Amino acid sequence: MRKSVVxxxxxxxxxxVVGLASIPKDTLVIGANTGxxxxxxxxxxxxxxxxxxxxxxxxxxFKLESIGGVIKAVPELAESYEISKDGKTWTFHLRxxxxxxxxxxxxxxxVVYSYKRVLKLHKSPVWLYExxxxxxxxxxxxxxxxxxxxxxxxxxxxxxxxxxxSILAESWGGIVDPKVAEAHAxxxxxxxxxxxxxxxxxxxxxxxLWKRNSMVVLEANEKYWKGAPKIKRxxxxxxxxxxxxxxxxxxxxIDVAWNLTPQQIxxxxxxxxxxxxxxxxxxxxxxxxxxxxGPFKNPKVRLAVKYAIDYKSIIKDIxxxxxxxxxxxxPAGYFGFVTDNPAPFHQNIAKAKELMKEAxxxxxxxxxxxxxxxxxxxxxxxxxxxxxxxIGIKAKITIMQASQMYSKYRQQGIQMIxxxxxxxxxxxxxxxxPFADYRVHQLAWRLMWYDxxxxxxxxxxxxxxxxxxxxxxxxxxxxxxxxxGPFAMLYQPLQYWGVRSEVKGFDEAAKGYGxxxxxxxxxx
Amino acid sequence: xxxxxxxxxxxxxMALVMLGVSVIVFFIAHVIPADPVGALLGGNAPPQLxxxxxxxxxxxxxxxxxxxxxxxxxxxxxxxxxxxxxxxxIQDIGEYFPATLELAIFSIIFSIILGVILGIVSAVHRNxxxxxxxxIFSILGVSMPxxxxxxxxxxxxxxxxxxxxxxxxxxxxxxxxxxITGMVIFDSILTGNWQAAWxxxxxxxxxxIVLGYAATASIARITRASMLDVLRQDxxxxxxxxxxxxxxxxxxxxxxxxxxxxxxxxxxxxGSLLEGAVLTETIFGxxxxxxxxxxxxxxxxxxxxxxxxxxxxxxxxxxxxxVDLTYAALDPRMRT
Numbered sequence: 014m015r016k017s018v019v020x021x022x023x024x025x026x027x028x029x030v031v032g033l034a035s036i037p038k039d040t041l042v043i044g045a046n047t048g049x050x051x052x053x054x055x056x057x058x059x060x061x062x063x064x065x066x067x068x069x070x071x072x073x074x075f076k077l078e079s080i081g082g083v084i085k086a087v088p089e090l091a092e093s094y095e096i097s098k099d100g101k102t103w104t105f106h107l108r109x110x111x112x113x114x115x116x117x118x119x120x121x122x123x124v125v126y127s128y129k130r131v132l133k134l135h136k137s138p139v140w141l142y143e144x145x146x147x148x149x150x151x152x153x154x155x156x157x158x159x160x161x162x163x164x165x166x167x168x169x170x171x172x173x174x175x176x177x178x179s180i181l182a183e184s185w186g187g188i189v190d191p192k193v194a195e196a197h198a199x200x201x202x203x204x205x206x207x208x209x210x211x212x213x214x215x216x217x218x219x220x221x222l223w224k225r226n227s228m229v230v231l232e233a234n235e236k237y238w239k240g241a242p243k244i245k246r247x248x249x250x251x252x253x254x255x256x257x258x259x260x261x262x263x264x265x266x267i268d269v270a271w272n273l274t275p276q277q278i279x280x281x282x283x284x285x286x287x288x289x290x291x292x293x294x295x296x297x298x299x300x301x302x303x304x305x306x307g308p309f310k311n312p313k314v315r316l317a318v319k320y321a322i323d324y325k326s327i328i329k330d331i332x333x334x335x336x337x338x339x340x341x342x343x344p345a346g347y348f349g350f351v352t353d354n355p356a357p358f359h360q361n362i363a364k365a366k367e368l369m370k371e372a373x374x375x376x377x378x379x380x381x382x383x384x385x386x387x388x389x390x391x392x393x394x395x396x397x398x399x400x401x402x403x404i405g406i407k408a409k410i411t412i413m414q415a416s417q418m419y420s421k422y423r424q425q426g427i428q429m430i431x432x433x434x435x436x437x438x439x440x441x442x443x444x445x446x447p448f449a450d451y452r453v454h455q456l457a458w459r460l461m462w463y464d465x466x467x468x469x470x471x472x473x474x475x476x477x478x479x480x481x482x483x484x485x486x487x488x489x490x491x492x493x494x495x496x497x498g499p500f501a502m503l504y505q506p507l508q509y510w511g512v513r514s515e516v517k518g519f520d521e522a523a524k525g526y527g528x529x530x531x532x533x534x535x536x537x
Numbered sequence: 538x539x540x541x542x543x544x545x546x547x548x549x550x551m552a553l554v555m556l557g558v559s560v561i562v563f564f565i566a567h568v569i570p571a572d573p574v575g576a577l578l579g580g581n582a583p584p585q586l587x588x589x590x591x592x593x594x595x596x597x598x599x600x601x602x603x604x605x606x607x608x609x610x611x612x613x614x615x616x617x618x619x620x621x622x623x624x625x626x627i628q629d630i631g632e633y634f635p636a637t638l639e640l641a642i643f644s645i646i647f648s649i650i651l652g653v654i655l656g657i658v659s660a661v662h663r664n665x666x667x668x669x670x671x672x673i674f675s676i677l678g679v680s681m682p683x684x685x686x687x688x689x690x691x692x693x694x695x696x697x698x699x700x701x702x703x704x705x706x707x708x709x710x711x712x713x714x715x716x717i718t719g720m721v722i723f724d725s726i727l728t729g730n731w732q733a734a735w736x737x738x739x740x741x742x743x744x745x746i747v748l749g750y751a752a753t754a755s756i757a758r759i760t761r762a763s764m765l766d767v768l769r770q771d772x773x774x775x776x777x778x779x780x781x782x783x784x785x786x787x788x789x790x791x792x793x794x795x796x797x798x799x800x801x802x803x804x805x806x807x808g809s810l811l812e813g814a815v816l817t818e819t820i821f822g823x824x825x826x827x828x829x830x831x832x833x834x835x836x837x838x839x840x841x842x843x844x845x846x847x848x849x850x851x852x853x854x855x856x857x858x859x860v861d862l863t864y865a866a867l868d869p870r871m872r873t
Binding site: 036042051139140206209224228248253260261413417419422453454455 | 571573578581583585587589593621622624629688692696699703704705706821822828832
C-alpha cells in the first residue's frame, strides 16, 4: 500500500516537471466562456464577446472610439464624408491603397457588396440597416458605387448624423472581401458558412482558428493600414467555469479572466500580479411594469414602486459595487445623458405608501415578478420582492429560462419583470426609442406604455440636427419618463476583468465594451 | 432461444426504444412555452425579425408538420441543421463526441482498476478498517457532487501543487495531433506526436478521476458483494484446505468467479459515463457532447437537443445491448 502511494506521488511529480510554458510576450491569452459563440460572420454576429473578434478582424467605414469618456463614431476606412442638404444622401470617400489581410485591394465594390450582403442574408443585425431605410428591395437604388473610392447611401429619413455613423461603425459594418466570400459561397449564402469560423476582412487581426468549445486564435494582420498590432497572437481559451478562470489567472496561465463574479474579482484586490480593470457597461438593468395591467395602469402606483426600491443596497450587496447609480435610460457619458441628477429616486417608503394610498391601493395588491435564471437576476428579484412588501405589494417571483421569458415578454404577457437592455449603437436614439417609443415595438411596447407624448418626443429627437436642441429634447423626455414611464432603472452595470499586471493598455482597449473592444491598444 | 433470434429480438426492442426517445424528446422540446429564435436573436430583436426568422427556419409550421419533417429526416439519418451553429447536427456530434468518448474510456479504466482493487480489499478484509475505509470512500463517490470534487481537485493538483495542468484537452502551446479518430491522446499516439500524447494524458487525469469516481464506487460495491458471495462457496474452502496460499485462492479462484456481475456493471456504467459527462466537461473546459447539448438547451436549439439526446440514448442502448449479448453468450438462461 505504502509502495503504491509512493509510486503515485512520484508519477504525479514527474508529470509536474513538464509544466505549462509561460505565455510569450507577444501573445495574449484570454480565458472566457465561449459557449455564446455562434458565428464570426459580420453580417450575422450579434453577441457581445464574439463581436470583439469580429470587430478586430474587420474594419468598417467608421470605427467606435471612446473620446473623453464618450463613445463616438470616427472615420476609419472612410477618409471623409459628406451629407446632402436634405440629410438623406451620404457620400463616403475611401482611403487610397487599402488592402484586405490577404493583400486583395479594398475598394468601393467591397463596401457596396458588404452592405448588400447584410441585407440579403437578413440575419440578426439587419434590422439596424432597415431602421435607416436600407432594405433588400431598395438596395440597388440606396447603396451605390460612384467610383472606386466613392460610395453613396441614401437613407429614408434625415437621421441625426451620429445615428447613421454609429450603426455603420459596429461589427456588422465590417467590410468583407467579396472575392474570398464568393469563392467559398454555398448556394446563396455569400460565403456565410465559411465565414462562420474564418475571416476575410481588413482589421488588425485574422481569425486563424476557431475550435468550438475549445479556443479561438487570432493572428496579427501585418498589412493593417494603421500598422501591425503589437500583440501578434490572441488566444481566447474556452473556460466555462469562472473558478477555473480565477485559478488560471492567479497562476499566470491566462492573461485575462473575462467572466469573474463580483466576489471573485474582489478577492483579487491586493494581489500584485493582477490588476482589476473596470469600465461602464453599455447596458441598463431595470424593473419593468406592464402599464396595461391592473394597478400598474395608474402612474402613481408605478411611481410608488420607484420610491420603494432600495437602489443603493442592490448595487452594494448584489453586484458588489460594480455598477453606477444611474437611473436614466441613457448610459453615463452618452450624448443626452443628463448629468445634474442621474438618480432622482431613492428608497422613501413613507412617500411610496402615500402614493399607493392616493392611487387607491392602500393595502397593496398581488403581482407576478418574472426574471431569468442567472444568480444576479434572482437576487435582484428577491431584494425587490422584499422592498415591495414594505408598501403592501405581494410579489410572487417566477424564474424562467431567458428564452421563455423573452418569448412571453414579446407577447406583452408579463406583469412585472427584472431584465436588462444592451445598447445596440452608441447614440441616445438607440435607447430613447426602445424605452419611450411604443411604436418601435420594443420595451415600451412590451410593457404597453402607449404614451404618444413620449413616443413623439423620442422620434423627433432622433431627427434633430441641432445638438443643443436635441440635448434639451432628451432632457425633457427623461424628466417626463421618470414620472410617468413604466421602468424603475436599477443601475448601469460596470464591466470588469481580472488582468495580469504585465498586460498594458487593457483599460483603454476595453472602454466602451459592449459596443467596441480595440485589441490594437493592448501590449505587454 | 437461439442466440441469433435473441439478437434480432433485442435489436427490434432497441429500435422501439429509440423511436420512443425521439417522440418524447421532440414533444418535450416543443411544448416548452419558449421561443428558440427569440433566444438566438437576443432580447433586443424586434418582433418582425423574430417572425421572419421563424418562417425561414420552418418553426411557424404546425407542430405535427414539424414532427413529420423531423421523423422523415431521422429515418434518413438526418438530424437536421442546428439553429445555433448552422451546421448539420450530425457534423457537430462528430466533432464533439470523440472528446466525450475519450474521457469515458479513461474514466472507466480508472474506475475498473480502483473499483476492483477496493472491492477485493474490502471483501478479503471484511469488517476491518480497510473495509470501512473502502465503503466510506465508495459512499462519498456516489454522494459527492461532481462539481465540488472537480473544483477541489483542480485547486489542489493544479493551483496549489502545480502537478497537473488546468482545463482543456491540451496545453495552449502544444501542437495538436492530426485528426484521425478525433480523440486527442489516441491520435497523438497513432501519429507519433509524443509531446501531445504526454500533454493530453496529463490533462485527462483529473477529469477522468472526477467522472470515474462515482463509477468506481459502484464497481467497488458490486466487486465486494460478489467476492463475499464466492468466498463463502465450497470450492474456496476446498482450495484453502488443499493448502494453497491466500494470494492464489483470492486472485486465481475467487476473483475470476466473481467478475461476471462486475463486467455487467462496467458495461452499464460505461453507457452512463457517456451521458453523465456534462458537469465534468463544464468544469474542465472539455469540448464534449455534454456541453454541446447544454449549450443547445440554453438557446432551445431544437435540432441539436433532439440529435444530441438521440445519439446519447443510442450509445447507452448499444452499451446495454453489448452487455446483454455478452451475458447471453456466457449464460444461455439469460436468453429467455
